Amino acid sequence: MKIVVIGSGTAGSNFALFMRKLDRKAEITVIGKESTMQYSPCALPHVISGTIEKPEDVIVFPNEFYERQRIKLMLNTEVKAIDRERKVVVTDKGEVPYDRLVLAVGSKAFVPPIKGVGNEGVFTLKSLDDVRKIKSYIAERKPKKAVVIGAGLIGLEGAEAFAKLGMEVLVVELMDRLMPTMLDKDTAKLVQKEMEEHNIAFRFGVGVSEIIGSPVSAVKIGEEEVKADLVLVATGVRANVGLAKEAGLDVHWGIVVNEHLQTSDPEIYAIGDCAEVVDGVTGERTLSQLGTSAVRMAKVAAEHIAGKDVAFRPVFNTAITELFGLEIGTFGVTEERAKKEGIDIAIGKFKGSTKPEYYPGGKPIYVKVIFRKDDRKLIGGQIVGGERVWGRVMTLSALAQKDATAEDIVYLETAYAPPISPTIDPVTVAAEMALRRFR
Amino acid sequence: MKIVVIGSGTAGSNFALFMRKLDRKAEITVIGKESTMQYSPCALPHVISGTIEKPEDVIVFPNEFYERQRIKLMLNTEVKAIDRERKVVVTDKGEVPYDRLVLAVGSKAFVPPIKGVGNEGVFTLKSLDDVRKIKSYIAERKPKKAVVIGAGLIGLEGAEAFAKLGMEVLVVELMDRLMPTMLDKDTAKLVQKEMEEHNIAFRFGVGVSEIIGSPVSAVKIGEEEVKADLVLVATGVRANVGLAKEAGLDVHWGIVVNEHLQTSDPEIYAIGDCAEVVDGVTGERTLSQLGTSAVRMAKVAAEHIAGKDVAFRPVFNTAITELFGLEIGTFGVTEERAKKEGIDIAIGKFKGSTKPEYYPGGKPIYVKVIFRKDDRKLIGGQIVGGERVWGRVMTLSALAQKDATAEDIVYLETAYAPPISPTIDPVTVAAEMALRRFR
Numbered sequence: 120m121k122i123v124v125i126g127s128g129t130a131g132s133n134f135a136l137f138m139r140k141l142d143r144k145a146e147i148t149v150i151g152k153e154s155t156m157q158y159s160p161c162a163l164p165h166v167i168s169g170t171i172e173k174p175e176d177v178i179v180f181p182n183e184f185y186e187r188q189r190i191k192l193m194l195n196t197e198v199k200a201i202d203r204e205r206k207v208v209v210t211d212k213g214e215v216p217y218d219r220l221v222l223a224v225g226s227k228a229f230v231p232p233i234k235g236v237g238n239e240g241v242f243t244l245k246s247l248d249d250v251r252k253i254k255s256y257i258a259e260r261k262p263k264k265a266v267v268i269g270a271g272l273i274g275l276e277g278a279e280a281f282a283k284l285g286m287e288v289l290v291v292e293l294m295d296r297l298m299p300t301m302l303d304k305d306t307a308k309l310v311q312k313e314m315e316e317h318n319i320a321f322r323f324g325v326g327v328s329e330i331i332g333s334p335v336s337a338v339k340i341g342e343e344e345v346k347a348d349l350v351l352v353a354t355g356v357r358a359n360v361g362l363a364k365e366a367g368l369d370v371h372w373g374i375v376v377n378e379h380l381q382t383s384d385p386e387i388y389a390i391g392d393c394a395e396v397v398d399g400v401t402g403e404r405t406l407s408q409l410g411t412s413a414v415r416m417a418k419v420a421a422e423h424i425a426g427k428d429v430a431f432r433p434v435f436n437t438a439i440t441e442l443f444g445l446e447i448g449t450f451g452v453t454e455e456r457a458k459k460e461g462i463d464i465a466i467g468k469f470k471g472s473t474k475p476e477y478y479p480g481g482k483p484i485y486v487k488v489i490f491r492k493d494d495r496k497l498i499g500g501q502i503v504g505g506e507r508v509w510g511r512v513m514t515l516s517a518l519a520q521k522d523a524t525a526e527d528i529v530y531l532e533t534a535y536a537p538p539i540s541p542t543i544d545p546v547t548v549a550a551e552m553a554l555r556r557f558r
Numbered sequence: 559m560k561i562v563v564i565g566s567g568t569a570g571s572n573f574a575l576f577m578r579k580l581d582r583k584a585e586i587t588v589i590g591k592e593s594t595m596q597y598s599p600c601a602l603p604h605v606i607s608g609t610i611e612k613p614e615d616v617i618v619f620p621n622e623f624y625e626r627q628r629i630k631l632m633l634n635t636e637v638k639a640i641d642r643e644r645k646v647v648v649t650d651k652g653e654v655p656y657d658r659l660v661l662a663v664g665s666k667a668f669v670p671p672i673k674g675v676g677n678e679g680v681f682t683l684k685s686l687d688d689v690r691k692i693k694s695y696i697a698e699r700k701p702k703k704a705v706v707i708g709a710g711l712i713g714l715e716g717a718e719a720f721a722k723l724g725m726e727v728l729v730v731e732l733m734d735r736l737m738p739t740m741l742d743k744d745t746a747k748l749v750q751k752e753m754e755e756h757n758i759a760f761r762f763g764v765g766v767s768e769i770i771g772s773p774v775s776a777v778k779i780g781e782e783e784v785k786a787d788l789v790l791v792a793t794g795v796r797a798n799v800g801l802a803k804e805a806g807l808d809v810h811w812g813i814v815v816n817e818h819l820q821t822s823d824p825e826i827y828a829i830g831d832c833a834e835v836v837d838g839v840t841g842e843r844t845l846s847q848l849g850t851s852a853v854r855m856a857k858v859a860a861e862h863i864a865g866k867d868v869a870f871r872p873v874f875n876t877a878i879t880e881l882f883g884l885e886i887g888t889f890g891v892t893e894e895r896a897k898k899e900g901i902d903i904a905i906g907k908f909k910g911s912t913k914p915e916y917y918p919g920g921k922p923i924y925v926k927v928i929f930r931k932d933d934r935k936l937i938g939g940q941i942v943g944g945e946r947v948w949g950r951v952m953t954l955s956a957l958a959q960k961d962a963t964a965e966d967i968v969y970l971e972t973a974y975a976p977p978i979s980p981t982i983d984p985v986t987v988a989a990e991m992a993l994r995r996f997r
Contacts, residue, residue, distance in 0.1 A: 129981070162916060162976045171976075176916045410981045411974045419969075432969055439973040448973060477601060477615045509978050510949020517953045520971060521960035530858075530871055532959060534878040534887060535850045537601045537610075539948050542568070542849045 120145045122424065123208055123215055125198050125362070126223030127151025129159070130391025130413035132179070134221055135190045137421035148191040148215060150198055150208065153246070156185055161410060163250045164276035167257075168283040174250050201366040203384060219386055219424050222363060222374060223417070226356035226392035226408055233268075233352075235330030241350040244277050253349075262286060262348030266338050268327050270297035272440055274353030275310075278319050279442050281349070288319045289347075291340060293326050300456075301438060301449040305468070306501040309485055313445045358393045358406060371395055373406050378430040379423045380416055388424070390416035399433035399520065400452050400491075400498045401460055407434040437516040439509050448512030451499030451519055454489060463492040465525070467553025471545040473506050478537045482506050486549040488515065488528065492557065495524040502546075507539070511546050525554045559584045561863065562647055562654055564637050564801070565662030566590025568598070569830025569852035571618070573660055574629045576860035587630040587654060589637055589647065592685070595624055600849060602689045603715035606696075607722040613689050640805040642823055658825055658863050661802060661813060662856070665795035665831035665847055672707075672791075674769030680789040683716050692788075701725060701787030705777050707766050709736035711879055713792030714749075717758050718881050720788070727758045728786075730779060732765050739895075740877060740888040744907070745940040748924055752884045797832045797845060810834055812845050817869040818862045819855055827863070829855035838872035838959065839891045839930075839937045840899055846873040876955040878948050887951030890938030890958055893928060902931040904964070906992025910984040912945050917976045921945050925988040927954065927967065931996065934963040941985075946978070950985050964993045 122138060122145050124131045135149050149156070155178050162177040171177060182192055197211040201220065208215040228243035230236055240260070242253050256262070265281040267274045270292035278288045290297070296307035297314075311321055322340060329339040330350055338347045358373035369375040369383040373395035380388045380396075391413040398405040412434055419431040437450040457464045467488045474481030482505025489499035497519040502508045518527060528550035535542045561577060561584050563570045574588050588595070594617050601616040610616060621631055636650040640659065647654040667682035669675055679699070681692050695701070704720040706713045709731035717727045729736070735746035736753075750760055761779060768778040769789055777786045797812035808814040808822040812834030819827045819835075830852040837844040851873055858870040876889040896903045906927045913920030921944025928938035936958040941947045957966060967989035974981045 159914065159916070159976060159981070161974070162914070165917065165976055170918065171916055179915070409974070411972055414981055415969060415971070432971070435971055437971050437973045439975045439978055441975060441977045446978070450971075450973075475598065475601070476618075477598070477610055478604065479609065507949065509946065509973060510952050512973050513949050514952040514956045516973065517962075517970060518956050518960060521957060521962060521966065523956075523960060527960065530854060531956060532854070532871070532874055532876050532889075533850055534876045534889075534948060534951050534955065535600070535848070536878045536880060537598060537604055538880045539878055539885070542598070542853055 121216055121218045122147050122221065123217035124149045124221045124223055125208065126225055126391065127153060127156045127194060128223060128225050128391065128413070129157050129410050130225070130417050131221070131223030132157030132185070133414045133417035134223060134390060134421055135185060136188065137418050138424065139188045139190060141421055141425035146191070147189070148193060149185070150193045150196050150210060150215065152195070152197060154194050156180060156182060156192070158247055159410065160245060163244055163247070164273070164280045166250050167253055167277070168280035174247050174254070177247070198362060201362060203366055206386070219388070221420060222382070222387065222389040222393060223391045224359040224362060224393045226358050228352070229355045229357045230352050231354055233327055233330060235333070236352065238330055238333035238335050240333070240335035240348065241330055241352060243352050244273055245356065256349065257284065260334065260348060264346050265289070265349045265351065266291060266327070266345065266347040267351045267353055269353035269355065270321070271300070271353060271355060272298065272438070274351065275314070275442055276440065277351045277353055278314065282318050286349070289322065289345060290319060291322045291325060291327050293324070295323050297321065298447070301453065302447070302501055303454045303487070306485065306487060306503050309503045310442065310445065310447055313443055317443045356392065356408060358395070360393065363389065363393070371404060375404070380420045380431050388420045390420050396431060397433040399435045402433070405434065407436055409436060409438060411437070432520070435516050435519055437512060439512060444505065446504055446506065446508030448502045448508045449500065450512060450516040451497070452489065453499060453501070457489060457499065462498070464498070465490045465492050465553045465556035467549040467551065469545050469549040469552055471541065471548065473504060473540065475537050475541045484508065484545055486511065486545045488546070488549045488553055490525045490553050495526070495557065497523050497525070497528065515546060525550050525557065529554055560655055560657045561586050561660065562656035563588045563660045563662055564647065565664055565830065566592060566595045566633065567662060567664050567830065567852070568596050568849050569664070569856050570660070570662035571596030571624070572853050573662060573829060573856035573860055574624060575627070576857050577863065578627045578629060580860055580864035585630070586628070587632060588624070589632045589635050589649060589654065591634070591636060593633050595619060595621060595631070597686055598849060599684060602683055602686070603712070603719045605689050606692055606716070607719035613686050613693070616686070637801060640801060642805055642826070645825070658827070660859060661821070661826065661828040661832060662830045663798040663801060663832045665797050667791070668794045668796045669791050670793055672766055672769060674772070675791065677769055677772035677774050679772070679774035679787065680769055680791060682791050683712055684795065695788065696723065699773065699787060703785050704728070704788045704790065705730060705766070705784065705786040706790045706792055708792035708794065709760065710739070710792060710794060711737065711877070713790065714753070714881055715879065716790045716792055717753070721757050725788070728761065728784060729758060730761045730764060730766050732763070734762050736760065737886070740892065741886070741940055742893045742926070745924065745926060745942050748942045749881065749884065749886055752882055756882045795831065795847060799832060802828065802832070810843060814843070819859045819870050827859045829859050835870060836872040838874045841872070844873065846875055848875060848877060850876070871959070874955050874958055876951060878951060883944065885943055885945065885947030887941045887947045888939065889951060889955040890936070891928065892938060892940070896928060896938065901937070903937070904929045904931050904992045904995035906988040906990065908984050908988040908991055910980065910987065912943060912979065914976050914980045923947065923984055925950065925984045927985070927988045927992055929964045929992050934965070934996065936962050936964070936967065954985060964989050964996065968993055
């Protein structure tokens with residue numbers, strides 16, 4: 120069987136490896152635009168800050184690793200079209216026939232049509248190439264003032280990197296808070312406060328209307344001109360759907376797939392950032408542009424092609440980040456989103472400490488849990504704290520994935536030791552607070 | 559309603575507080591042997607090491623805190639008997655009538671009948687009083703060599719404390735490994751190695767037959783005499799069942815209770831270390847002598863007395879500790895125990911890193927998961943690693959509490975960020991390893 124993958128990122132690379140494990144004989148070809156296989160886009164801000172030394176360090180395996188597993192690589196290759204009738208992928212290096220085709224074409228940074236957005240010193244932060252450009256620009260120009268457009272994850276992680284390099288940073292966000300799709304106002308405020316203490320300023324509810332100078336010297340926010348030696352555009356990503364659309368596949372925000380990740384053509388799969396999957400809370404179509412989701416999709420698609428009856432489960436978009444030592448974790452829907460969707464919810468909030476009072480070194484932690492009133496199920500959570508946020512978000516998300524109710528959290532058996540956590544865990548207290556709102 | 563609690567520890571103190579929240583009017587009396595209310599027995603080793611400065615620091619709330627909530631305290635009081643006919647508790651300070659009685663009488667350190675076990679310099683580590691005695695002995699005698707009898711949690715945490723104070727420590731354990739009820743040989747070895755690197759030696763499969771000298775100067779292991787200036791006896795605890803037994807209540811290893819935590823007399827409840835509850839894996843009777851279980855039992859008993867139809871859920875004995883920075887977490891059954899119980903199991907093991915390879919500072923982590931073959935359910939896990947063990951044990955235990963299968967872990971949506979965790983989490987890889995054994 121000829122299995123062809125378009126895309127050499129997290130989804131495509133992991134798919135090829137899973138597929139090889141499941142089928143020793145299949146002819147597997149990966150077609151990629153870049154010169155290397157999978158690297159972690161989430162690691163890129165840490166390359167800018169210098170925590171990870173060289174851009175190349177974030178490449179997970181060298182090309183030879185794949186080739187040794189008889190995965191054929193066609194890198195630096197542009198795909199022109201998919202000819203579904205003849206079952207071939209048309210590239211700038213010739214045609215590649217397939218029995219099964221996997222679209223792992225990812226997403227691209229969305230760049231709003233701001234005047235001057237193409238000027239020197241204006242960057243996106245999506246690829247290794249972006250990082251190389253930013254690093255060499257910083258080395259040459261030694262910028263002192265960075266403006267970040269967009270306060271999503273990449274924007275904030277970029278802002279952190281710039282601040283760690285000694286720059287003064289301003290983050291400009293159209294919405295009324297940072298991480299607006301992942302956090303509500305209460306949790307966003309805590310993150311903002313921490314970042315403000317590290318030389319990062321915020322402007323909310325406004326946009327950048329113009330970028331002035333090439334190399335950049337200022338940006339315009341409304342009528343005001345603000346100095347800027349470097350601008351990062353981090354206004355989200357868009358699924359790459361062009362190729363699929365031209366091939367006549369069903370496309371919405373992303374490439375539409377069924378539970379086996381097959382597109383409207385059952386011989387073609389879509390996985391990763393480009394695929395539109397099912398939201399675990401609303402049951403509606405959604406994108407899940409996370410490395411973890413890409414890997415799970417890669418696994419499910421490979422298993423299904425290998426003949427296993429397996430389904431990709433609805434997503435909760437569980438995410439974690441760390442900014443200046445503060446951990447921020449989320450999953451499911453925010454309060455704002457639940458209200459927009461018309462879901463009747465019960466919310467529990469609790470501000471506690473990560474350790475028992477008598478043990479030194481405890482840090483503040485804020486837990487917010489969101490339950491759907493009609494079936495009492497956990498449908499979202501946001502945690503911000505100085506440590507051990509990740510474990511709590513993992514635990515709550517895992518429980519949500521298993522249809523846990525408010526009672527399941529209130530009576531949850533937790534693990535306690537004085538240097539690690541309190542006897543009564545903040546997550547159970549937050550759930551208890553929510554439980555009262557059911558009555 | 560007159561509600562009387564015997565026992566001022568974690569179970570009794572929390573019960574009184576929960577009860578007061580649920581019933582503003584009830585007359586609540588706590589009878590306790592010691593002079594204070596709840597303190598954390600798990601914190602005591604950290605008082606010995608000096609991490610927690612004063613013994614008194616581990617007392618959760620001062621007595622006045624309870625009294626302000628109109629909880630009557632009868633401390634320094636010995637209970638002589640329970641007269642169930644007249645519904646009174648007989649104490650050395652008079653009789654106390656009850657409508658509902660809650661036995662939160664805890665457990666006591668088991669001291670084996672070793673010759674010389676009563677000598678000066680031989681201690682248990684169960685109460686604040688024990689800690690005061692150990693601290694003053696150490697201050698006076700400046701012991702250089704400690705022998706710990708028993709390699710359970712308290713024994714190892716005691717050993718760590720002594721080592722941190724500069725003592726050479728030998729731990730003697732009858733079984734073939736440390737933490738024998740919580741860890742199998744493979745995981746126990748990892749902990750042993752870490753402790754050996756911190757000046758702690760182990761002798762397994764042997765017992766101490768005699769303690770020589772008062773103050774102690776040596777112990778006898780078989781025929782061999784080993785120098786010892788301080789001996790800690792940490793050979794487990796036993797539920798305090800005497801009072802219940804004399805009152806004619808059903809008693810087994812602990813005081814037998816139903817799912818509402820009522821003893822064989824429905825007006826008398828038992829909670830905490832003294833109560834015998836249901837094992838989440840085997841469905842059999844078990845003890846759950848953990849602070850977290852005590853708190854949950856306190857909550858359920860209070861709610862049931864307040865008229866709520868609530869049940870105490872079967873326990874998985876989820877536990878965590880930290881020794882020299884190494885985190886050790888467990889829940890459910892060990893491989894050894896499963897085999898003893900005749901459960902057909904599939905095991906998955908994985909040794910990985912806590913961070914992606916390209917991010918600096920990752921630490922080794924070893925994950926072992928145990929599934930029951932017939933229903934594919936997660937029934938146990940052991941994790942040992944340099945960081946983020948707690949979050950993984952919490953997550954896996956929570957999933958086990960929600961009847962998760964091997965597939966639920968393999969396809970679990972996890973949370974990833976380079977400074978925090980790898981894209982493919984070690985727990986899902988371990989589950990994948992187990993899944994292969996089902997085929």
